[in-house]
Amino acid sequence: MRAVAFFEYGPADVLRAIDVDPPVAGSGQVRVKVRAAGVQPFDTLVRRGWMPDAVPSMPATPGNEFAGVTDDGREVLGFTTLGCYAEYVVVPDDQVVPRPSNMPWEVAGGFSAAAQTSSIAMEQLGVGPGDVFLVHGASGSVGTVLTQLARLAGATVIGTASEANQEYVRMLGAIPVVYGDGLADRVRAITDSVTVSLDAGGHGSLDVSLELVKDRERITTIADFQRAPSLGVRMLRGERSAARLSKIVDLYAQGLLKVHLREVFPLEEAAAAHQTLESGHGRGKIVLRVA
Ligand SMILES: NC(=O)c1ccc[n+]([C@@H]2O[C@H](COP(=O)([O-])OP(=O)(O)OC[C@H]3O[C@@H](n4cnc5c(N)ncnc54)[C@H](OP(=O)(O)O)[C@@H]3O)[C@@H](O)[C@H]2O)c1
Structure with missing residues (x-):
């Protein structure tokens, strides 16, 4: 089968398309013919x-989310740690859920990671009605899903993004604000009662959360792990699961959640997909089309 792998660590161009033997499913596992795979900062x-x-x-094949067809013909999306930039992936059979008929393959392939991370964040931060939720990096893949989940839960969301993505963040249901110098003052001009915050933007966004949110238990970061412990900021600890993924997939199936695809690359161009992701800017999700 075709797969993308790296033989040594390094910049995006260490990724190469190669031919390898397809994996074989063991007991309790399922083999999936991959149609699309998400491209993740983790990768x-x-x-x-x-x-x-x-x-x-080595060689190692990245990719921790996918969508495709199981050997017994079920259309699924799912998650693992590595191996999804390939024509076939094998995962434990409790790491796939059915693909809803209204979810395009590319959306399904890039759905799991942002959905699961956002779901864990909502739960651990206890976001609900009455909250004013500051989401740093609301235009990114996690921010896109998290902003919508928070709105569905009844929170007001203030979402940071670059100038170019302000309208996009508004469309997600948030009050958009431009990140960077002076952010805390721009947020204060909107409200002085931010109750909860998640940092998916990095670059010092966490300091603004610390300035604006009284309760450190209600601040988390997924982009500034190194500083979080010394600042007394909460780390997300939830587990990914099929049950968690199913709940968010259901919201999509009901038309309550939208996913924006930033760019779709053919499998063979995974290196270009990584370069685009590593620019650090963009709207929504980057996906590889595998078949
Ligand atoms: N994806 C996941 O499931 C996951 C899980 C755990 C941790 N993380 C981490 O969470 C972070 C976000 O992931 P992602 O997949 O959402 O990435 P992404 O799609 O690349 O989004 C990056 C976000 O950061 C914003 N940003 C760029 N420069 C910024 C700055 N100087 N200040 C504030 N915000 C800035 C971008 O806004 P503009 O595009 O408008 O510039 C965009 O909203 C990454 O650090 C990633 O490693 C992600």
Whole structure:
């Protein structure tokens, strides 16, 4: 089968399309013929060698979310840690859920990670009616889903993004604000009662959360892990699961959640997809079309 792999850690161009033997499903596992796979910041960290525990051997194939057809003909989407930039992936059979008929393959392939991360964040931060939720990086793949989940839960969302993505963030249901110098004052001009915050933007966004949110238990970051512990900021600890994924998939199936595809690349152009993701800017999700 065709797969994309790296033989050494490094920049995006260490990714190469290769031919390898397809994996075989063992007991309790399911094999999926992949139609589309999401491209994740996690994959770029793996490729750079920052997650050595996640890479058992070289060559290694990145990709931790996918959609495709099981050997017994079920259309599914799912999650794992590595291996999805390939024509076939094998995962435990409790790591797939049915693909709704109104969910395009590319959306399905890039759905799991942002959905699960957003769901865990909503739960652990306890976001609900009456909250004013500051989401840093609301235009990104996680921010896109999280903003909508928070609106559905009855919260007011203030979402940060670049100038170019202000209208996009408004369309997601948030009050848009431009990130960068002076952000805290721009938020204060909207409200002085931010109750909860998630940082998906990095670049010092966390400091603004600390300035505006009284309760540190209601601040988290998924982009500034190194500073979080010393600042007394909560780390997200939830588990990914099929049950969690199903709940968010249902929202999509009902038309309550939208996913914006930033760009779809053919499998063979995974290196270009990584370069685009590593620009750090864009709207929504980058996906590889596999078949
Ligand atoms: N995807 C996941 O499930 C997951 C899970 C755990 C952790 N994370 C981490 O969470 C972060 C976001 O992931 P993602 O997949 O949403 O990435 P993404 O799609 O690349 O989005 C990046 C976001 O950061 C914003 N941003 C760029 N420069 C910024 C700055 N100087 N200040 C504030 N915000 C800035 C971007 O806004 P503009 O595009 O408008 O510039 C965009 O909204 C990454 O650090 C990632 O490693 C992600």
